[in-house]
Amino acid sequence: MIPYPHINPVAVRIGPLSIHWYGIMYLVGFAAAWWLARSRAAWPAKPAWLFRAKPDSSWRAIDVDDFLFYAMLGVIFGGRIGYVLFYGLPLWRADPLYPLKIWQGGMSFHGGLIGVLIGVAIFAWRRARHVGDVFDFTAPLPGVGLFFGRLGNFINGELWGKPTTVPWAFLVPNPNGGPPIARHPSQLYEAFLEGIVLFTIVWVFTRRPRPRYAASGLFLICYAVARIAVEFVREPDIGIGYIAFGWLTMGQLLSLPMLLAGLILIWASQHYQIPSGNYVPSPKPAAAGASSAGGKGGRQRPASGAASHGSSTR
Numbered sequence: 001m002i003p004y005p006h007i008n009p010v011a012v013r014i015g016p017l018s019i020h021w022y023g024i025m026y027l028v029g030f031a032a033a034w035w036l037a038r039s040r041a042a043w044p045a046k047p048a049w050l051f052r053a054k055p056d057s058s059w060r061a062i063d064v065d066d067f068l069f070y071a072m073l074g075v076i077f078g079g080r081i082g083y084v085l086f087y088g089l090p091l092w093r094a095d096p097l098y099p100l101k102i103w104q105g106g107m108s109f110h111g112g113l114i115g116v117l118i119g120v121a122i123f124a125w126r127r128a129r130h131v132g133d134v135f136d137f138t139a140p141l142p143g144v145g146l147f148f149g150r151l152g153n154f155i156n157g158e159l160w161g162k163p164t165t166v167p168w169a170f171l172v173p174n175p176n177g178g179p180p181i182a183r184h185p186s187q188l189y190e191a192f193l194e195g196i197v198l199f200t201i202v203w204v205f206t207r208r209p210r211p212r213y214a215a216s217g218l219f220l221i222c223y224a225v226a227r228i229a230v231e232f233v234r235e236p237d238i239g240i241g242y243i244a245f246g247w248l249t250m251g252q253l254l255s256l257p258m259l260l261a262g263l264i265l266i267w268a269s270q271h272y273q274i275p276s277g278n279y280v281p282s283p284k285p286a287a288a289g290a291s292s293a294g295g296k297g298g299r300q301r302p303a304s305g306a307a308s309h310g311s312s313t314r
Helices: 021-041 061-086 089-094 109-127 131-138 142-156 186-205 214-231 250-272
Strands: 010-014 017-020 170-172 181-183
Touching: 010 021, 017 021, 021 061, 021 142, 061 089, 061 109, 061 131, 109 131, 109 142, 109 250, 131 214, 142 186, 186 214, 214 250
Parallel strands: none
Antiparallel strands: 010 017, 170 181
16 A cells, blocks of 8 residues: 655745645646647648658647637636536535635536637637637647646545555545545546546547547547546545446546547548548649649648638737
8 A cells, every 4th residue: 555645735835825736737738738739730741750741730830829728718717617517516505706716626627628619619710710620639638638637636635536455555544534544546547547548549549630520539439438437446526426326426427428429420530531621631633734833733831721820819
């Protein structure tokens, strides 16, 4: 058994200002997602070590910056509102200001996902991009944030797993007093499965162009399977308990529609085979005898993937 290290949730305290590790994890996750998105925007459609091609992504650096702005708003507002509505209604009734106390923890991934979908849809509309292409571009990125977010849960000492006798269990203080309880480190399980494994699968899958909705469908399936699996060894949420059958949790219930939606998107992507708009299509060879006045046929990138880059939205 491993003693829980009891990390102070406050990383830095400057007078009345407290900077929590949980908030720092979110910032690191956003920064990593921004860097990865910028890297992906500059990638060629074919592996660079096989083909010396110029980047042919239809995304530009300024697109990524503006896109992340909308996604961040969606994560923060959607994650907090979702947590309060799905898990924290009793706490809200007891404290009207509870929804504003983000530093105490309490962010819902499912609420954050809804918020991101709304924010990304607004970005797609403003940039005249197909929303499915923007969802596919986004698909690999949440895994990075989930990894750091789950580490924040571990530091806060929340969302523990059920009591167990496995040798890697953590000895957690007993809230009722008495000796510590050995529990599954479910936060670390989720950091690994929802973070590292999910990100790796979707990132590798999207290294080359895929049909529209394929990446989004794969992300939804991978997350739903990982979350449903970990919930079996995670303590049910306080104040909610099991929803049905003596084992169904709120997290599993909210993940089931994701699994169904992911399967539908995978089917649609393979059935319709719509090319992704995240890459500039390779030019078709000119017909024999056709005029060459149109240029030498080099690969060209649109101004912004659809619309003008006049100014960055902030």
